[in-house]
Amino acid sequence: MSTFLKLLFRNRLAAMGAVVLGAILLLVLVTPILPLHDPDITATADRFKRPFTEGHLLGTDHLGRDLLSRLLHGTRLSLAIGVAAALIAATIGSAIGIVAGYFGGRTDNIIMRGVDMLMAFPYILLALAIVAALGPGLMNALIAVAAVNVPFFARNIRGITVGLAGHEFIDAARLAGMGHTRIILTELLPNVLPVIVIAMSTTVGWMILETAGLSFLGLGSQPPQADLGSMLGEARSAMISHPHTSIVPGVMIFLIVMSINLLGDGVRDALDPRLRSGALSRPRATTLVERQGDIPAATDDLLAIQELETQFHVGNRIYRAVGGVSLAVKSGECLGVIGESGSGKSVTALSVMGLVASPPGVITGGAVRFQGEDLIGAPYETLRRKRGDRVAYIFQDPLSTLHPLYRIGQQLAEAIQSHHKIGSAEARSRAIRLLKDVRIPNAEARVDNFPHEMSGGMRQRVGIAMALANEPDVIIADEPTTALDVTVQAQILSLLDDLRRDRGLAIIFITHDFGVVAQLCDRVAVMYAGRIVEEGPTKAVLDAPAHPYTKRLIACVPELGGGRRELAAIPGLPPVVDDLPPGCAFAPRCDKAQDNCRAAEVVLLGNEPRAVRCLYPEEAI
Amino acid sequence: MRGAMMGGYILKRLISAVPVLLGITIIVFLIMSLIPGDPATAILGSYATPENVEKLNRDLGLDKPMVQRYFIWLGNMLTGDFGRSFSLNRPVLDEIVERFSATLILAGTAFVLCSVLGVLAGVVSAARQYGLADKAITFIVLIGISVPSFFLGMMMILLFAVNLRWLPVSGMYAIYGGGDLPDLLNHLIMPALALAAVATGVIARLARSAMLEVLRQDYIRTARAKGVPERRVIMGHALRAAMVSIIPVLGIQAGFVLSGAVYIEIVFQWPGVGRMLVEAILKRDLLLVQGGVVFVAACYVMFNIAVDVAQSLLDPRIKT
Amino acid sequence: MPLLSWTRRGLVAAVGAAFLIGGLGGPVVAQTPPGVLIVGQIAEPKSLDPAAVTAVNDFRILVNVYEGLTRYKSGTLEVEPALATSWDISEDGTQYTFTLRDGVTFHDGTPFNAEAVKFNFDRMLDENHPYHDTGPFPLSFFFGAVQSTEVVDDMTVKFTLNAPYAPFLSNLAYPTGLIVSPAAVEAHGKEFGRNPSGTGPFKFAEWRSNEAVVVERNDGYWGEAAGTQAVVFRPITDANTRVAEMLAGGIDMMVEVPPTSLGQFSGGGFSVAEQAGPHVWFLILNAKEGPFADKRVRQAANYAINKEAIVNDVLEGTASVAAGPTPPAFAWAYNEALDPYPYDPEKAKALIAEAGADGATLTFYVTEGGSGMLDPVPMGTAIQADLQAVGFDVKIETYEWNTFLGEVNPGLEGKADMAEMAWMTNDPDTLPYLALRSEAWPDKGGFNSGYYANPKVDELLDAARTATDQDERARLYREMQEIVQEDAPWVFVANWKQNAVTNDRVENFGLEPSFLLHLQGVVKN
16 A cells, blocks of 8 residues: 555656645535635625635625635535546446456347447437436436446446456356356456546546536536536636636636546556556667766677676666676677576666666666677667667567567568668568578568468567568577477577578577577576676586586586476575675575675686686686 | 458448447437427427417327337438428438538547547657656646536637637638638637547547557567667557557547537537537427437447458457 | 757747648638628527517518518507508408508519418418418417408408407517518428518528528618618527627627626627517416415515616616516506515515415526526526525526426426516517416416416406507506506516627617517618
């Protein structure tokens, strides 16, 4: 609850909405005990007094009634009406939606046709007709407004219910012999309720606006009773001559509806689990750079990552995802980066071209040099020209990394056209050639497929083809085979290996599978908790792992090429990177750890090309 | 092949619209029969004595039983005869067509305005999340959705027409001279903006959250990794994907714009169908109300089918 | 920096938009052309067939296009010759013989003659007439007394009534009696209402639905030619918009200015015309049951309501306090000796206490609008407050006009204690005859919804209706007014002063007590 409130009030707009609404509610609650004029007492001689007249803070209306008093009483009534109408509409609409969504089939069909009918009926006319049929009065206006909103709730809630009804827990409940009513009440409703509540809260404002609209058409509360809508309606004839009489209720309606909306948005965001992780922010075009400290000097590597530090800033917490990583590749070389999930290997890879989602990502130190040029903090356009052209990426899950709404040919062509001015016909033929290069059969037909029409392996080939489109110097492959089954994985790996040898590509290959590293990479770097704990030529590391963590990782791969293995063999979990232990990050899970392991930072030591970050290495290097 | 499938899909949707429309004819007929007060009273006004009312009802053919009247009406309508409006003394269909086209111009313009402005505002707002533009847009959008449209309309008249005299107060064409396109646009600016305000706000808010959702997707990172210029990432990749969730809302908002036109048509004296229907209900002009509602509802249903078709054209994953 | 660049861009866009709007707006908001009078109407006309319409709004157009056999003398409600130059009334008051004006032609070129007159009345009254189906003719009962219409010769026509009926001449001057061209009816059938043809100073030119009805000067008019080239009637249903159009110069003239907006036109550039008319705004009191069954309580209501405040404050002086059932506009029949009930809440309280009606709960029907109802909701609210002040507990129920009529006309019994009502009539006979006689109780087909009954009043009204001598009629009406005021079946609230605003380019404009809008003499510069 307190996190919820904290999140809510971190959103300053929502906080403002809460404060305004709170103030209005408070005023309205104490209205009966405030020293106000009677809202219904007329004094026609004192009509249309301007605001701040003595005795009438907001002036008087066309019958000389005190506007402040009418405003507060009217707000009270309007809020009550808005809430009641929203409640009624939500209850009935949700009930209809849940029933339709849960039972499905013919019930659903009939109910939804009915809802369609009501929605096709112009809603103001429906409300007008309902009021005309029921007779005058605020209660009937309330019923009309609620009734015309029922279909919207029904439709929304049905959609959500249909999604839920397919879930296992509903089937389980059914198998357990629960009756329909019980399933709906105990299984479905609790899951739908938050949506209903949020939809309802935002509807309250809408309801107040709509009752105001009905008053505009002359249907609403019975005089002399004041509600905001009828105040606005009554003031309409004096709008030109005495605008304050309409502005007073108008501003109040505005304040209420606005604060309800702001608060509603805030509540929705605060309830959204993704906001807590900071993921509801849109990522910028390049990662934010707030570099402190010295920038390392250039080297002669093709691509050099130097003492890179990348952090995630979420609220007041700082996650050190990458804590000073240095890596380098030369042309034609393949470097493997290996580690568990959360070890910072993907973040390292994405930092290279500034692709870490930001917010929350921030690059706080180090450099990334491509042919000696520092890319960290480079202008967007410089970075963009290199992205996909000189340094290309292959990502993990090709279903989510390919755009679902573009044909793959378009996506390939776009990769080329972003860097080269060529016609669409030529781009298409090059796309076909690329598809052939990655050994996609029937490329001429496949080029017009959408991603969802292809198999996983085919999609990953498309991903590779896209990376190759501009014949880059470096390819960064971020777990490109993880989502694939073993045989496809082997094909993809051999494809990459061939390409590297044919084209002299440098590859940074990120994986958590030593089997894959052994098959493809010249060198390997092992990452743990955002740092490199061991590096060296693949064979040397595999044959004689020096870091206890590396050893355990390798132990997880009984046979080369044996496919994916879970790293469950290592007890415990990697540390959370916002709370790293002072010494070796692996110490809590390491059975060889001594007190001095935990005391102070351990440095990466060794002779080129091998190094290890351990006080008690398994092998001396 | 896809084209043929689409054709079948449209046909299927059209057929399923028939019972909906039939239901609407029944609802509107019932409602109009249940409303107290009858056309004769409405016509005769203060002179509605029982015998005058009875005679007039006989002249109007309202003395027959309800069920019989419904089927006569439905049958006539199927042959294209919507009957005669007694409050306007002319064929219902003429009046509806004339006024619906006025509404179409107004609501259509407002709909285009709110779609374009709303989506654009949402996109900018999302692309500059928490930036100044985002805050400014959020604020303007909130004003749009928090002010009753008729209030906004009247304020606009006061400012732009009465005080500044930039724009005409009301109507669709200048009464004298005019009648051309610039004249129409001139009369259209205020009502279209006032009508679009609320929907723009709703769409902008939705577009913003849809864009934020999409911008976090992996394929946006892919596009950036390819070196696609940011403008294209936002306006192409992200927007296209976001449209999948925006389009259904556009469909719903179209209904609101069409309905909300009632207020705007009254304030700006736009000769549209919404105002006509309100007046017809008040005058108990049964045939005009019934015909008008059926016509509007049919258009709304068609529009929704078009929205669904657009949706399935945009998103190849939807099965048609 | 981002702030600066953004605001600068915003500024440029705003200025650009302003120029665009300004540029577009420039030429169109020009003044309306001279010689063309643009009138803001309150609604789209239903039809331009005088026999088919009932609304004052439609009459305002019709009286400029058509003429009747008689008309109201300018500035009065007295009848004078129009298309008929003279008439004879038989001794027994059942035969009216009219001599018609020579050389008058309809706008379609056909001549006006006795056949045309007969055609008009037969169309309305004879169910077997071939063009009776161009109806319905809701106000045909105005001529319900007409038994037959005969063509005596080409220029003489004779009406035979089934009984003496004094208001007949006045009804002929009413718009329902306007004469249409038979040829045009034959040519257009049911569409005649959109293709009207009469004999008036203006002829129909164009009807653009919901935009305008345009009439042009009839150069072949038998009388003095109209002062303007054309008149455009623009329907603007929303009162605020109508005021805004007037202020912005989009219309030259508007009628029924909302009282609260009158102040807007007090400055230069506009002139406001006012004219009291045959209108009375009253509250029907349920004399059959409840507290108002007691005459003292009915009188108390008349004392309790501050009518001065209502007409001067709520209505901003657009009405005067009513004294009795007959409006002063019927000067010849009005009882000058009658004084309105004064505002005297103390006396009201005393009367209520006397009748033992303290704290009675009253149901009050209020309408939201309607013909002649002025500002019914604010007025109802003010009345409610006044009655509350003398100890009644008043519950308002508002109804939209047609529902309201549907509730009130069948009688208030069992539903309500009081209801708002207003009538505009053309003869002092109409209202009391239809709404005060015991023979006019709702179950007998009248409008006496409050069930007032006084045999003396019945007697006086019957006598006045059949008397052909105007002085005799006047005497009877004056006596009736005294009795009715004392009996207080209604609360007599207001007599409306119709108003209209014109801008300074309009000259020679005046309103008529008949509420009709004669534009023949108006000039526009």
